[in-house]
Amino acid sequence: MAESYIDQADKEARKRALEVFRQRFREVLEQIRRGENPFLMLPKRTLSNTIYDERRKLLLLGPEKLKRSFFDLHEAKKFMQTLLMARIIFEALERDEYPTIRDLYYRGKHTIVYREPGGRRHEENTWDEQRESDAVIRDIEVLTGLLREEMLILSKEKGKVVGDMRIRSGGDVIDLSKMGHGAYAIEPTPDLIEFLDVNAEYVLVVEKDAVFQQLHRIKYWRQHKAILITSAGQPDRATRRFVRRLNEELGLPVYILTDADPYGWYIYSVFKIGSITLSYESERLATPQARFIGVSMTDIFGDPKSGKKPYLTEQERRNYIIKAKDADIKRAYELMNYLWFQTPKWKREIEIFLDKKAKLEIEALTSKGLRFLADKYLPEKIETGDWIE
Amino acid sequence: MAESYIDQADKEARKRALEVFRQRFREVLEQIRRGENPFLMLPKRTLSNTIYDERRKLLLLGPEKLKRSFFDLHEAKKFMQTLLMARIIFEALERDEYPTIRDLYYRGKHTIVYREPGGRRHEENTWDEQRESDAVIRDIEVLTGLLREEMLILSKEKGKVVGDMRIRSGGDVIDLSKMGHGAYAIEPTPDLIEFLDVNAEYVLVVEKDAVFQQLHRIKYWRQHKAILITSAGQPDRATRRFVRRLNEELGLPVYILTDADPYGWYIYSVFKIGSITLSYESERLATPQARFIGVSMTDIFGDPKSGKKPYLTEQERRNYIIKAKDADIKRAYELMNYLWFQTPKWKREIEIFLDKKAKLEIEALTSKGLRFLADKYLPEKIETGDWIE
Numbered sequence: 001m002a003e004s005y006i007d008q009a010d011k012e013a014r015k016r017a018l019e020v021f022r023q024r025f026r027e028v029l030e031q032i033r034r035g036e037n038p039f040l041m042l043p044k045r046t047l048s049n050t051i052y053d054e055r056r057k058l059l060l061l062g063p064e065k066l067k068r069s070f071f072d073l074h075e076a077k078k079f080m081q082t083l084l085m086a087r088i089i090f091e092a093l094e095r096d097e098y099p100t101i102r103d104l105y106y107r108g109k110h111t112i113v114y115r116e117p118g119g120r121r122h123e124e125n126t127w128d129e130q131r132e133s134d135a136v137i138r139d140i141e142v143l144t145g146l147l148r149e150e151m152l153i154l155s156k157e158k159g160k161v162v163g164d165m166r167i168r169s170g171g172d173v174i175d176l177s178k179m180g181h182g183a184y185a186i187e188p189t190p191d192l193i194e195f196l197d198v199n200a201e202y203v204l205v206v207e208k209d210a211v212f213q214q215l216h217r218i219k220y221w222r223q224h225k226a227i228l229i230t231s232a233g234q235p236d237r238a239t240r241r242f243v244r245r246l247n248e249e250l251g252l253p254v255y256i257l258t259d260a261d262p263y264g265w266y267i268y269s270v271f272k273i274g275s276i277t278l279s280y281e282s283e284r285l286a287t288p289q290a291r292f293i294g295v296s297m298t299d300i301f302g303d304p305k306s307g308k309k310p311y312l313t314e315q316e317r318r319n320y321i322i323k324a325k326d327a328d329i330k331r332a333y334e335l336m337n338y339l340w341f342q343t344p345k346w347k348r349e350i351e352i353f354l355d356k357k358a359k360l361e362i363e364a365l366t367s368k369g370l371r372f373l374a375d376k377y378l379p380e381k382i383e384t385g386d387w388i389e
Numbered sequence: 390m391a392e393s394y395i396d397q398a399d400k401e402a403r404k405r406a407l408e409v410f411r412q413r414f415r416e417v418l419e420q421i422r423r424g425e426n427p428f429l430m431l432p433k434r435t436l437s438n439t440i441y442d443e444r445r446k447l448l449l450l451g452p453e454k455l456k457r458s459f460f461d462l463h464e465a466k467k468f469m470q471t472l473l474m475a476r477i478i479f480e481a482l483e484r485d486e487y488p489t490i491r492d493l494y495y496r497g498k499h500t501i502v503y504r505e506p507g508g509r510r511h512e513e514n515t516w517d518e519q520r521e522s523d524a525v526i527r528d529i530e531v532l533t534g535l536l537r538e539e540m541l542i543l544s545k546e547k548g549k550v551v552g553d554m555r556i557r558s559g560g561d562v563i564d565l566s567k568m569g570h571g572a573y574a575i576e577p578t579p580d581l582i583e584f585l586d587v588n589a590e591y592v593l594v595v596e597k598d599a600v601f602q603q604l605h606r607i608k609y610w611r612q613h614k615a616i617l618i619t620s621a622g623q624p625d626r627a628t629r630r631f632v633r634r635l636n637e638e639l640g641l642p643v644y645i646l647t648d649a650d651p652y653g654w655y656i657y658s659v660f661k662i663g664s665i666t667l668s669y670e671s672e673r674l675a676t677p678q679a680r681f682i683g684v685s686m687t688d689i690f691g692d693p694k695s696g697k698k699p700y701l702t703e704q705e706r707r708n709y710i711i712k713a714k715d716a717d718i719k720r721a722y723e724l725m726n727y728l729w730f731q732t733p734k735w736k737r738e739i740e741i742f743l744d745k746k747a748k749l750e751i752e753a754l755t756s757k758g759l760r761f762l763a764d765k766y767l768p769e770k771i772e773t774g775d776w777i778e
Contacts, residue, residue, distance in 0.1 A: 007570075007606075010606075095758075096607075097758070097759050098602070098603045098606045098607065098759060099603075099755070099756075099759075100599040100600075100602075100603065100752060100755070102599065102750070102752040103752050103755050103756045106708070106709055106750075106752055106753055106756035107756045109708050109709075110708055111707075154599060154602040154603055154606065155599055155602070156597065156598035156599040156602065156621065157598065157602065158547070158598075158621075160574045167569070168569070169568075169569025169570050169571055170569035170570040171569070172567040172568065172569040173567075174567065174568060174569055174571070178561040178562075178563065179558075179561065179563060179573070179574075180556070180557070180558025180559035180560070180561040180563055180576060180582075181396070181558050181559040181576035181577070181578060181581065182558055182563070182573050182574050182575055182576040183573075183574040183576075184568070184571050184572075184573070184574065185549045185568075185571050185572040185573065185574040186571055187569060187570035187571040187572075187602075188570070188602050189570060192570065193569075208545070209545035209546065209547075210489040210491065210543060210544055210545040211489075213487070213489075213543040213544070213545065213546065213576075213577050214487045214488075214489065214543055217396075217399075217487045217543065218485075218487065232545065232547075318500075319495070319498050319499055320495055320498075361491070361495075363489060363491040363492050363495055364495055366488070366489070366492050367488075367492045367495035367496045369484075369486070370486050370487060370488075
């Protein structure tokens with residue numbers, strides 16, 4: 001691989017990550033040199049140590065720590081796995097490699113054979129499944145305070161963006177308003193993107209790729225000065241980080257458009273708060289200011305309590321509404337327990353859903369005419385502040 | 390929606406499609422005017438009427454036709470569904486709309502109420518599930534000879550591309566060599582893309598997005614003069630059409646890189662021959678010249694018959710190989726029946742697979758070092774012609 005193909009921003013990212021690794025693991029080396037039992041202290045990634053910070057509106061890891069030491073029957077394997085993975089990542093950083101988490105699993109997977117002093121033979125695998133090695137990568141993320149993206153670990157990405165803005169990535173200047181009918185596929189390391197100039201008033205994130213394609217095709221983003229993004233379902237990390245940066249660094253409000261069902265609410269929740277199992281990352285990936293623009297239950301049924309009129313006629317409701325499944329209802333009850341769904345507006349949403357047992361897809365709105373979605377529904381809701389936070 | 394946002398290429402595509410619709414359905418109108426029982430003749434989309442054309446190496450619809458008439462108890466509903474869908478698509482074309490197949494399902498879904506002369510009331514839904522309306526869209530595709538993309542029907546798209554080439558789409562000139570670490574997400578109507586200039590010697594299609602990200606990051610495409618594409622799993626129609634056009638119009642050889650398992654072989658098969666249930670589209674979407682570059686069973690195990698040496702050591706095989714599941718083995722037996730898998734090389738692949746009951750992911754190769762995949766494995770196999778057709 002010729003030197004010239006190595007990107008400068010990547011080089012600097014590697015240097016930063018390598019330095020953190022050296023700092024962090026020097027302690028362990030020194031413990032060994034001093035003849036002590038080497039150990040690592042890391043924040044506990046358990047549900048009980050996951051805390052919703054009301055002020056910052058974020059899921060964060062709490063103060064509980066875990067001590068993982070080498071001479072401890074219960075912890076020795078985990079300790080060695082952590083050091084093995086750290087070594088593999090360190091070497092990849094040094095060698096200008098770009099592993100995926102699947103790679104890291106393969107690279108570390110091997111069998112250790114050893115004999116007891118008495119001669120009995122033992123075999124032990126470093127790890128058997130990717131679930132195990134992924135957990136170790138997460139440990140290294142909390143241990144170093146680096147996201148895996150900052151260690152130049154790549155992954156598949158689904159997010160796409162168009163809009164009137166220019167960015168720099170990998171040495172290229174990319175004009176996101178000149179993508180034709182296609183779009184810009186967001187890179188796996190969105191922290192290395194430089195925002196150059198932006199002519200937009202808000203960010204619209206659409207859950208469904210097909211609806212993104214439709215809005216893009218009629219240049220919704222140009223007419224309404226929006227940065228248009230799709231997560232193509234559950235958002236991946238890069239899309240979340242990219243959206244967060246647009247909100248935080250450029251001060252753009254973020255609106256999320258999903259199907260009207262608990263699955264859509266959960267997508268919104270992941271963008272806004274983070275996922276519960278990966279709360280340590282939400283400090284960097286979540287967008288606490290994100291707003292749920294719809295489709296809301298009150299858009300479908302109206303709301304006698306507030307006097308809001310529905311966007312759908314009785315006839316349209318009959319044709320478009322889908323009956324909720326048991327899994328939807330179960331998920332709605334789960335979401336009710338989340339602190340950030342305990343606002344009056346969200347309680348009302350869930351209440352209507354559980355009452356009507358009905359859900360609706362965004363496509364039902366485009367079926368009323370794409371112009372309805374683009375020229376009436378979205379602009380009207382944004383203008384009148386008809387979103388949920 | 391301002392007139393200025395409507396793309397010229399789209400306008401012309403609409404004009405072409407509207408003309409075909411007018412031509413095709415004028416007959417039905419004239420039948421009705423003449424007081425006849427109106428009918429449609431369309432090619433049968435059945436397995437028995439799906440033929441593998443050995444010369445062109447394509448799955449095609451055979452000569453069997455189907456007569457669908459209005460005054461026929463068994464056909465009346467299908468006849469009306471076809472005309473309803475044709476009307477909806479026609480109107481969308483006229484109104485500069487961009488429906489998705491999900492939209493079309495919603496737009497046509499309603500209940501028809503009628504009373505028998507005796508007074509008995511009947512209710513009948515136009516269609517209940519998208520499966521039904523999708524089948525009607527396919528009927529209209531074979532009836533008009535237009536792909537749904539040519540009717541400006543949009544859909545979600547996963548395909549991405551980078552490489553040293555310029556294209557024109559929706560009035561923009563896009564340089565696919567200036568995408569930074571991101572990529573160009575292929576548009577849903579790839580026939581409207583204009584190829585401007587190309588500096589490439591072949592097309593490399595990678596099944597897995599994460600491996601695409603890795604090869605892109607080290608600028609494999611620049612060093613090896615390749616157009617690099619990922620289908621992100623099973624290829625969608627747009628990716629298939631885009632690859633076909635690169636092969637047909639630019640004369641670029643196409644290499645497909647998948648996991649070494651029957652699922653990967655099937656992805657290759659869809660690119661090359663088309664899918665069996667949608668054979669009518671393969672004439673436009675399939676790339677009969679596509680080559681399977683790997684990962685092949687002989688790459689993993691070598692081949693004593695031909696003297697080929699394996700790319701993996703005994704130790705690497707032990708660490709990387711995954712045991713085949715029953716579903717893999719079942720699929721391998723299915724693929725054995727496909728005519729295009731009955732060449733000596735493919736028979737050998739399937740034979741080794743069934744003997745070893747082993748599969749391997751592409752990531753196992755990147756775990757040997759990304760440079761191994763990029764600097765040795767791929768270039769060597771392409772140079773020595775070590776692919777399967």
